[in-house]
Amino acid sequence: MKKITLVLAATIGALLFMTTACKKKVETETVYVDNTPAAGPPSLYTRLGGIAPISAVVDKFITNCASNAFIGPRFSTTASDPYRLKYFRYNLIDQICAGSGGPCQYKGKTMLAAHTGMSLTNAEFDTLVGQLVKAMTFYNVPATEQNDLATILLPMRADIVGH
Amino acid sequence: MKKSSFIKIGKATLFLLSLGLLSLTIWANWDETTYTQQNTQTAMYKTYDISQVDPNLYGQIEQKISLLNGVTACSLNSVDKLIGVMFLTSKISDTELQAKLKVVLGSTISERTFGSKTGGCPVTGVKYLVLHIRDLFRFRS
Numbered sequence: 022m023k024k025i026t027l028v029l030a031a032t033i034g035a036l037l038f039m040t041t042a043c044k045k046k047v048e049t050e051t052v053y054v055d056n057t058p059a060a061g062p063p064s065l066y067t068r069l070g071g072i073a074p075i076s077a078v079v080d081k082f083i084t085n086c087a088s089n090a091f092i093g094p095r096f097s098t099t100a101s102d103p104y105r106l107k108y109f110r111y112n113l114i115d116q117i118c119a120g121s122g123g124p125c126q127y128k129g130k131t132m133l134a135a136h137t138g139m140s141l142t143n144a145e146f147d148t149l150v151g152q153l154v155k156a157m158t159f160y161n162v163p164a165t166e167q168n169d170l171a172t173i174l175l176p177m178r179a180d181i182v183g184h
Numbered sequence: 185m186k187k188s189s190f191i192k193i194g195k196a197t198l199f200l201l202s203l204g205l206l207s208l209t210i211w212a213n214w215d216e217t218t219y220t221q222q223n224t225q226t227a228m229y230k231t232y233d234i235s236q237v238d239p240n241l242y243g244q245i246e247q248k249i250s251l252l253n254g255v256t257a258c259s260l261n262s263v264d265k266l267i268g269v270m271f272l273t274s275k276i277s278d279t280e281l282q283a284k285l286k287v288v289l290g291s292t293i294s295e296r297t298f299g300s301k302t303g304g305c306p307v308t309g310v311k312y313l314v315l316h317i318r319d320l321f322r323f324r325s
Contacts (some may be wrong), residue, residue: 072223078271080227080257088231088261088268093298100229101297103273107226108315114220125219159246 064122065169072118072125074160079113081156092148095114095139120173132180139184150175212321225272227256227304230281233296235265248288254281266296 069075087093087100099105108129118125129135153174157167202214234245242262249258249269254276271281285293 072220076220076224077256081259083229084257084259084268084270087229087298088259088264089264090261090264090298093231097298100231100268103228104316105312106229108311110227111218111220111224114224115218118220123219128218170202 033036065124065166065173066118066121068166069121069162070116072123074162075117075123076114076122077160078153078156078160079117081159082153083110083113085152085155086149089148089152092145092152095141095145105179115171117174118121121170132177133184136181141182141184143178143182146178200309208317208321209290212318213324217324226273227270228273228278229268229270230278231266231268231296231298232282232293234260234267234289234291234293236291236293237265238291241289245289249285252276252281252288292298 033127066075083096083100083106087096099109112127112129115125115127115129119127150171154167154171157170162170238243239262242260245260245267246258249255249267252271255271257268257270257271261267269281269285276284282293
């Protein structure tokens, strides 16, 4: 029994070391490099200003949606629960950040899987898009960047509506 | 049953429990903290009824409240007379926010909620539970 305990303790110790110490090393080595060629135009992520402006737009977008009488009830459970809101917010930021060429990685569900069972209508989706445009306009995001972001997000309609 | 058997069973149970706890800890700490998690703070959202507020102030409400320390976003719904506010829990508490809103709006406000709609939450119950357990055992920052 003592031998087994010792072997187990050593294995667990090694695993803990691998998950904490080793990965932390990788973390410190991870530096964001804009994958846009040096001579080419900057990525949408760079043009939007990085993670902080994206986060500000996402927060404004969520408050716009949650306070809207038409689509607000769809968001009330998520928005009123700090824990759900935390992951919903992370997912939205990750999605825009990753889609615009930033260093984030979207780890949430696919749009189809996330919205199946919600029976969302085109009118609700259009209202949602309107709230995003309103949020970007509030923070003076230029029309070019707004259109570029819309080009990334609008094709998701097929996976979001009617499931 | 002999005393030695009890001790053996007790040891085995303790061993399995420790193994379970350590497995949970390893699983919870396996993933790196994401770039977004490293660069954004935890926020909270509240909806407030502003039916007592002078409608002449509506034009400035969003800007004024958005400028409050700790507030990350504010949206006005003038038709339903309510505001939605998102704020950083590390910088301002719910009570402090309400007190500041009363000063800015010059009137009493109360919390308000929309009724939730079926199928309205993309973060489902199972996912919610898994995330809660993971965060409970997570110490990586």
